[in-house]
Amino acid sequence: MKKSQLMEKLIHGIFLVLGLITVGCVLLITVYLVISGIPAIREIGLVDFLFGKEWASTASEPKYGILPFILTSVYGTAGAILIGVPIGFMTAVYLSKLASPKVKSVMQSAVSLLAGIPSVVYGLVGMLVLVPGIRKIFDVPDGASLLAAIIVLAIMILPSIIKMSITALDAVPKEYEDASLALGATPIETYFKVSVPAAKSGIAAAVVLGVGRAIGEAMAVMMVAGNVPNMPDSLFQSVRFLTTAVSSEMAYSSGLQRQALFSIALVLFLFIMLTGATLNFFLKREKE
Amino acid sequence: MLNQSLSKKRKGFEVLMKALMLLSVGLTAALVLFLLIYVLGQGVPNITWELLSTKPSYLTEKIGILPDILNTVYIVLATLLIVLPLGVGAAIYLTEYASNKKVVGIIEYAAETLSGIPSIIYGLVGMLLFSNSMGTCLMAGALTLVIMNLPTIMRTTQESLKTVPQSYREGAFGLGAGKWRVVRTVVLPGCVDGVITGCILSVGRILGESAALLFTAGFAHALNGIIDGLAAPGATLTVALYVYAKEQGEFGVAFAIAAILMVLTVLINFAATLVQKHFAKRRSL
Amino acid sequence: MSNIISVKDMSLWYGDHQALKNVNIEIPEKSITAFIGPSGCGKSTFLKTLNRMNDLIPGVKITGDIRYEGTDIFSKEVDVNNLRKEIGMVFQKPNPFPMSIYDNIAYGPRTHGITNKVELDEIVERALRDAAIWDETKDRLKKNALGMSGGQQQRLCIARALAVQPNILLMDEPTSALDPISTSRIEELVVELKEKYTIVMVTHNMQQAVRVSDYTAFFLLGELVEFDKTDDIFSQPRDKRTEDYITGRFG
Numbered sequence: 057m058k059k060s061q062l063m064e065k066l067i068h069g070i071f072l073v074l075g076l077i078t079v080g081c082v083l084l085i086t087v088y089l090v091i092s093g094i095p096a097i098r099e100i101g102l103v104d105f106l107f108g109k110e111w112a113s114t115a116s117e118p119k120y121g122i123l124p125f126i127l128t129s130v131y132g133t134a135g136a137i138l139i140g141v142p143i144g145f146m147t148a149v150y151l152s153k154l155a156s157p158k159v160k161s162v163m164q165s166a167v168s169l170l171a172g173i174p175s176v177v178y179g180l181v182g183m184l185v186l187v188p189g190i191r192k193i194f195d196v197p198d199g200a201s202l203l204a205a206i207i208v209l210a211i212m213i214l215p216s217i218i219k220m221s222i223t224a225l226d227a228v229p230k231e232y233e234d235a236s237l238a239l240g241a242t243p244i245e246t247y248f249k250v251s252v253p254a255a256k257s258g259i260a261a262a263v264v265l266g267v268g269r270a271i272g273e274a275m276a277v278m279m280v281a282g283n284v285p286n287m288p289d290s291l292f293q294s295v296r297f298l299t300t301a302v303s304s305e306m307a308y309s310s311g312l313q314r315q316a317l318f319s320i321a322l323v324l325f326l327f328i329m330l331t332g333a334t335l336n337f338f339l340k341r342e343k344e
Numbered sequence: 345m346l347n348q349s350l351s352k353k354r355k356g357f358e359v360l361m362k363a364l365m366l367l368s369v370g371l372t373a374a375l376v377l378f379l380l381i382y383v384l385g386q387g388v389p390n391i392t393w394e395l396l397s398t399k400p401s402y403l404t405e406k407i408g409i410l411p412d413i414l415n416t417v418y419i420v421l422a423t424l425l426i427v428l429p430l431g432v433g434a435a436i437y438l439t440e441y442a443s444n445k446k447v448v449g450i451i452e453y454a455a456e457t458l459s460g461i462p463s464i465i466y467g468l469v470g471m472l473l474f475s476n477s478m479g480t481c482l483m484a485g486a487l488t489l490v491i492m493n494l495p496t497i498m499r500t501t502q503e504s505l506k507t508v509p510q511s512y513r514e515g516a517f518g519l520g521a522g523k524w525r526v527v528r529t530v531v532l533p534g535c536v537d538g539v540i541t542g543c544i545l546s547v548g549r550i551l552g553e554s555a556a557l558l559f560t561a562g563f564a565h566a567l568n569g570i571i572d573g574l575a576a577p578g579a580t581l582t583v584a585l586y587v588y589a590k591e592q593g594e595f596g597v598a599f600a601i602a603a604i605l606m607v608l609t610v611l612i613n614f615a616a617t618l619v620q621k622h623f624a625k626r627r628s629l
Numbered sequence: 630m631s632n633i634i635s636v637k638d639m640s641l642w643y644g645d646h647q648a649l650k651n652v653n654i655e656i657p658e659k660s661i662t663a664f665i666g667p668s669g670c671g672k673s674t675f676l677k678t679l680n681r682m683n684d685l686i687p688g689v690k691i692t693g694d695i696r697y698e699g700t701d702i703f704s705k706e707v708d709v710n711n712l713r714k715e716i717g718m719v720f721q722k723p724n725p726f727p728m729s730i731y732d733n734i735a736y737g738p739r740t741h742g743i744t745n746k747v748e749l750d751e752i753v754e755r756a757l758r759d760a761a762i763w764d765e766t767k768d769r770l771k772k773n774a775l776g777m778s779g780g781q782q783q784r785l786c787i788a789r790a791l792a793v794q795p796n797i798l799l800m801d802e803p804t805s806a807l808d809p810i811s812t813s814r815i816e817e818l819v820v821e822l823k824e825k826y827t828i829v830m831v832t833h834n835m836q837q838a839v840r841v842s843d844y845t846a847f848f849l850l851g852e853l854v855e856f857d858k859t860d861d862i863f864s865q866p867r868d869k870r871t872e873d874y875i876t877g878r879f880g
Contacts, residue, residue: 060522061591067524071441074433078498081491085461085469092472124360154365163369165613166376172609174552176586177383177602183589185382205480211375218372231724235786238682239737239793240714244361245354249736254727272462279590299464299555306468306559321468325461332460336453346700346707346715351742 086325095118096315105319111285111296113305113313116249121315122323128288128295130326132202132277133270136209141263143210144217148262151218152225153247164222171276172214179279182208187280200282203291208276213266220265224258225251261338268331271324274299297325380606387603399567405599407588411565413580415482418570419561420484420550423493424543430490431497431607432539438498439505440527455495463556466492470560483574487559489550496549497542504538504623505531537623538592542618551605556583563587581605631828633658633797634679636836637691641674641683648674650851652693655740656738656844661819661828663842665835667874670783670848672831676799679829681709681717714741717795721802723782725774725789733774733785737793759825760788761818780811784818791826798822804837816841835875839863842880847871 075271097105100120108121151160183200186207228251236246253261274297282294283304296304301320309317350358398408434451443449470488478484508531516526562577562582579587582599589598633657638782641649649671658661664672677683678691681702695702702712713736715832725733734753743749753770757763762784766777783803790798800819806814819828819841832838838845846856847868855862855871866872 064523067372067527070443071433071437074430075437075442075447077434078451078458078494080373081494082454082457084473085465085491088469088472142364143368146365147372150369151363155369163373165617166373168613168616170372170376170379170463171611172552172613173379174554174585174605176554176582176583176589176611177379177605179591180585180595180598180602181379181382182377214372214375229724231720231722232589232726234682234720235718235724235726235789236736236740237685238680238713238718238720239711239740239790240712240738241349241737242354242358242710244358247742248361249740250726268460272464274462274464275586279586296474299462302464302468303555303558306471313470318468321465325465328460328462328465329457332457335460336456346697346711348711349708350710353742354740386833 067296084117089318089322089325090303091273092315092318094319096312096319097322098314099320100316100319105316106323109287111301113316118313120312122298122301122320124285124287125298125320126323128281129271129298129324132205132209132281132295132297133267134214135202135206136270137263137266138210139206140210140266141215141217144214144262144266145221145259145273148218148221148225148259149247149252152222153243153251162206164219167215167218170211171219175212175273175276176279178208178212179276182276188304190292194267194292198282198294199293200280200294202281202288202295205281205295205297206291208280209273212273212276213269217262217266218267220262221255221259224255224262227258228254257338257341261335264331264335264338268328268335271327271331272299274303278303298327347387360429371489373433381422383602383606386595387599387601390600391603395597395600409565409581409596409597409601411567412579412581412584412601414567414570415561415573416551416580416582418573418578419482419486419489419557420547421570422483422574423489423550424546426486427490427497427546428539428543431542432493432501432535433499434494434499435505435538436527436531439502440523440531441508446584455498458491459495461522463492463553466556467559470556475560480560480562480577481575482561482575482578485557485580486574488556488560489553492553493546493549496545497539500545501535501538502543504535507537507606508534537626541619541623544612544616548616549607551559551580551608551612552582553580554586558586562623631658632656633698634829635696637694637696639678639691639695641671641678641692642690643686644688648851649678652853654846654853654856656827656829658827659825660843661823661830661841662844662846663838664829664831664846664848665833665838665874666848666854668833671851672846672848673801674732675848675853676831677718678799679799680713680718682718684709684712684828714793715795716797716799717790717793719783719786719790719798719800719803722806723779723786725777725782725785727773727775729771730774730785734792737789738768741793750877756788756792757785759822760784760793761814761821762788778808778811781812783807783811783815785793787815787818787822793823795826797827799828800828802831802833805833812837835863843845847874849874 105120105122107123109120109123110119110121111124112119151163182204186204187199190201190204232250232254233246236250277297281297281300283296283300284294285296286293286296290342298320302317306317386473395408397410398410400407438448438451470484474484474487512530513526516530558581563579564577565579566576570575581604585598585601588594634656636652636654639649639652640647654674664676666672683689700707726736731753734756735749738749738752754763757766762781765781777785804815822828842859845859845862847854849870855866855868863875866875
């Protein structure tokens with residue numbers, strides 16, 4: 057009897073450890089990023105690091121200002137949201153409310169496919185279609201630019217926005233829509249004036265999820281944005297994002313430069329945690 | 345009164361919204377079609393038996409992607425082998441053992457946080473955690489992917505465990521079975537659905553992953569067996585695509601790989617839907 | 630008293646299943662007509678046909694003639710949105726929108742093009758007064774409607790339907806989800822409303838039909854079995870089936 061009780065306790069303990077692994081991973085990641093990110097910030101100075109306008113890590117007198125990366129990430133994400141959200145949102149309303157079941161199911165598979173395509177494939181197509189296209193259409197010397205990155209990011213966040221908005225819109229009780237129709241509103245008026253407001257927390261969560269995806273994307277952006285650490289003054293400028301700043305120099309970096317890359321990762325991590333907290337806020341409100 | 349038609353303003357709203365919706369759906373559909381046709385069109389002609397069955401050679405200046413295919417297989421197997429017991433165990437803890445709501449909340453929050461972290465950060469942390477100690481190798485990449493895929497396996501398993509009727513558990517307890525026996529005989533068989541779904545989703549994610557692998561698993565194209573392979577640096581298909589396109593300008597090979605990845609993505613999506621439908625049907629019986 | 634709705638030989642199918650068979654009825658103006666019958670008898674389906682809410686269900690086929698003030702409601706010239714503005718509806722379960730009380734009431738008028746704030750304020754107040762809920766809501770118009778009790782929500786839904794100034798109010802078992810006190814308040818309200826509106830009400834509760842309605846229609850298996858003054862139907866039913874039903878022999 058005693059032995060079997062001991063056994064049960066032991067097994068309970070094993071499962072507890074397994075359960076806590078995720079927590080451990082989050083802590084580990086946070087601690088590692090903080091520990092490896094702090095030294096360079098200390099050495100460079102927080103203000104110079106965050107608000108310095110120049111990044112010249114390999115110059116004889118190196119400069120480590122990451123404002124260009126922060127602004128590029130912010131602008132790039134904002135641009136992607138500006139293009140991706142309206143298209144995704146409108147698609148979601150159509151598929152959730154107006155489309156025939158057949159169209160809805162075909163389009164949902166198409167959207168899943170879009171979500172499953174590896175980011176390097178987006179990067180590749182962007183490199184060979186979008187970049188030359190921008191060069192020709194806008195008559196600029198190089199199409200690898202902020203604009204190219206924005207378009208690629210807009211496409212990449214589309215599936216998350218569509219999927220999550222559809223889930224939110226599908227969950228709107230039919231009673232609301234019936235009430236609106238019975239008042240003499242047309243179906244389309246009903247969807248936009250009753251269903252969409254009723255699903256607004258879920259749709260907001262979809263937007264925040266898109267923000268997270270856009271801020272965190274590295275490889276596709278790496279392939280189309282040009283990667284020069286310019287301030288993002290124009291859409292046609294070759295720019296570097298927070299993500300690509302980390303990946304483009306990591307392979308050959310050393311010393312303070314390498315430490316500064318870890319600091320950039322820490323900044324990126326903070327951005328992500330912030331969007332994550334916002335996302336949670338909206339999801340919680342959606343539940344209520 | 346009744347035969348009055350809609351006011352101009354309302355009619356305008358109708359027409360505008362309908363147009364915007366159709367435009368958006370059309371754009372999304374066109375995008376998917378374009379990507380499929382373009383990538384397959386550019387890639388499929390470049391897929392040759394030679395490409396698939398050889399390794400790159402400096403002597404003949406020919407590129408083969410067999411090592412990358414094998415590396416991908418190795419890393420998928422290694423990752424799943426490690427992540428499955430961890431993820432399933434965590435899910436079982438959450439649904440069967442955990443009694444403290446706070447602990448459950450913390451674990452679920454941690455899982456959500458993990459799934460929100462971008463792969464480039466996983467790559468960096470993986471490099472610090474694994475590659476710095478064991479060297480840049482497939483195993484270091486696999487371990488990084490384990491952390492990334494843990495929330496997926498956990499969530500799908502949890503979902504399938506929730507569908508195991510409480511009465512089964514009560515029945516087993518009623519027969520005097522201990523907790524562990526109940527978990528082993530009643531709960532574990534019930535999570536097969538979730539494990540399979542989780543595996544499919546994880547394979548998809550691993551196939552598409554590049555940023556997390558670049559600095560952990562490296563980008564060598566050496567031909568190895570699975571044991572040596574895991575200990576050596578190596579590129580998966582996705583990483584190879586990146587290197588060939590971005591660093592070497594070998595667009596033919598890049599598109600060939602892209603086409604392969606595209607077909608695999610379609611297959612994985614198809615499998616995921618099929619499995620979900622199958623399990624949904626079984627559950628409703 | 631003239632008839633506001635007249636229905637001739639109306640039948641309705643869901644796919645292959647015939648849910649209503651040759652219904653003929655004339656509904657008198659400014660009165661309360663109750664539809665009774667066992668569940669599944671078609672009374673709700675028939676009610677929803679009157680403002681064409683059944684149009685939304687795929688696979689529905691309707692034959693016969695329904696006239697509202699002499700106009701065929703299925704004619705091509707009739708705009709269904711205007712029809713629904715004239716013939717309002719209150720549902721079984723209170724279904725206020727997840728918005729403020731004010732916005733709930735203003736939704737209909739706004740939809741139909743009223744944007745003037747003063748005008749809207751007036752409409753909202755009048756609708757809430759007509760639905761006897763003004764005193765309870767006037768200090769919390771900006772509060773979310775979902776915070777009200779079930780009975781208040783249902784009266785809000787009545788107010789919302791009144792705000793677009795309909796002629797007819799269709800009510801689909803409006804008290805079935807409410808407690809007895811809320812139910813009697815709604816019943817009182819309905820009786821007051823017939824001064825200004827024609828009310829057609831589906832009810833599963835025969836006492837309710839007796840208490841509030843002027844006319845009663847008894848439906849069974851998709852057929853309109855009997856339609857008469859409420860007093861007559863409950864005291865001297867002409868049809869054996871009606872008698873069986875109201876004496877509680879089935880249903």
